[in-house]
Amino acid sequence: MNIFRLAGDMTHLMSVLVLLLKIHTIKSCAGISLKTQELYALVFAARYLDIFTHYYSLYNTVMKLIFLGSSFSILWYMKRHKVVRRSYDKDQDTFRHHFLVLPCLVLALLINEKFTFKEVMWTFSIYLEAVAILPQLVLLQRTRNVDNLTGQYVFLLGAYRGLYIINWIYRYFAEPTYSTHWITWISGLLQTLLYADFFYYYINSVKNNVRLQLPA
């Protein structure tokens, strides 16, 4: 495993931990999109179907368990925890996320590397992950004033995607057996581009040491 891949996984892990920290210690999920969290839980559930059938490494299995466990506990907190769920911005978080799921499933049925259940589900998770952040970005845009932890959460997620792209470029040149993976690459690139606008405002706010505020 190369340094970019590891750094990508670590920023991904940190993003989830920042979110859980916010929810667990402040007992608030204000500014967090439940729609995006539901999509991520679905992404992990669909992608990690091989968790008990195919062994890659201890690292791989442990990380998969962490991502599955954390995404479903975030859902539990936001839907069931009696204090946390009251801070959920339900009226602002109105993105029709179900309309993302169906096109991704259709696309996975049409464009995949192998027409098997596991492979189609894996491809579906790749497509869905590319757009899963949209409800969160729309919610940030609506709230405009973004608190520090929510800003850091989205920033870390974007950093994870950016590092994965560098990891693919590195693997392409460094590993002789590594072939082209258009489905993952194009989806990953699209996903990273979705963060570009947010990144611009986030970095400016850090540089000027002011609270992150998105334009209307």
Next chain:
Amino acid sequence: HDGTKLKDEL
């Protein structure tokens, strides 16, 4: 090429 090759990533 094995379609499951990239699955070592998360």
